[in-house]
Amino acid sequence: NSELFKSIWRIGIQMLLFCKIIRWEREAKMKRLEKIINDERNMGLDFIVHIQNKNELEDLIEVLTKLEFEIQLSLKEQTLKKWMEELAEEENYDTCFRIRNRKDDRCVAYNPSVEHWRMFCNDIFEIRNGELEFNEGNYDLNSARIEAKRIWKLINEENFGDTHFSRFGFSTKTSEKEIAQCLMRNSNNSIISENKGKVKWFNNKV
Structure with a gap:
């Protein structure tokens, strides 16, 4: 029982120190x-x-x-x-x-x-x-998909879509997949x- 208590105590101390380190880094x-x-x-x-x-x-x-x-x-x-x-x-x-x-x-x-x-x-x-x-505009597949979804939403806005798609260089016919592919091709060169x-x-x- 004594050894078990010591092990639990050590684990508790380690977890506490880990949480403090994370907080210090933040x-x-x-x-x-x-x-x-x-x-x-x-x-x-x-x-x-x-x-x-x-x-x-x-x-x-x-x-x-x-x-x-x-x-x-x-x-x-x-x-x-x-x-x-x-x-x-x-x-x-x-x-x-x-x-x-x-x-x-x-x-x-x-x-x-x-x-x-x-x-x-x-x-x-x-x-x-x-x-x-x-x-710096680096995209992996997941982040490109997330950003493509947001760009697609902007260029298809009812009130301001025209302004957005002319800025981005896409049209309302451009799909989220095509936007994501563009982001991946131009990664590090947004x-x-x-x-x-x-x-x-x-x-x-x-």
Whole structure:
């Protein structure tokens, strides 16, 4: 019984340490993002954060709330936290938020499509292999299918579809499969790449 208790105790300690390490890593990434936002060289710039799970969403909300960001446009009265949670849940916690970083205008806008935002800004951050990195337009089959579905939805919108498909270079006859194939062919050389990155962040060593 004594040995069993010791084994259970060791496992418990290991699990606790593992959870703390994961939390420390998450906090370190968000501190980098906070420093990026507060860096005077980045004041006046916009950039995108692509979250890919619920933990990343919660961490992003924590940073933006701390820095007193607001919703740019909302159809109903709600907090930034509630607004972001509702939108992210609709996309299974894989979605994008645009961060407007002005001294007198710190606000957040939303569109789930990475390539939609790349038309306006190439500074798209996401977590890859445990590090905060720029999204360079690399797609595997799964991520290409997810993004293709979003692009297809944009170009088939009743009110703004014409604008979207002319920007993307597709027509309403283009299928999700064809869009995904295009993304895969152009991986690492995204559809829109005119806007060069401007955000300063010390090569991920913040």
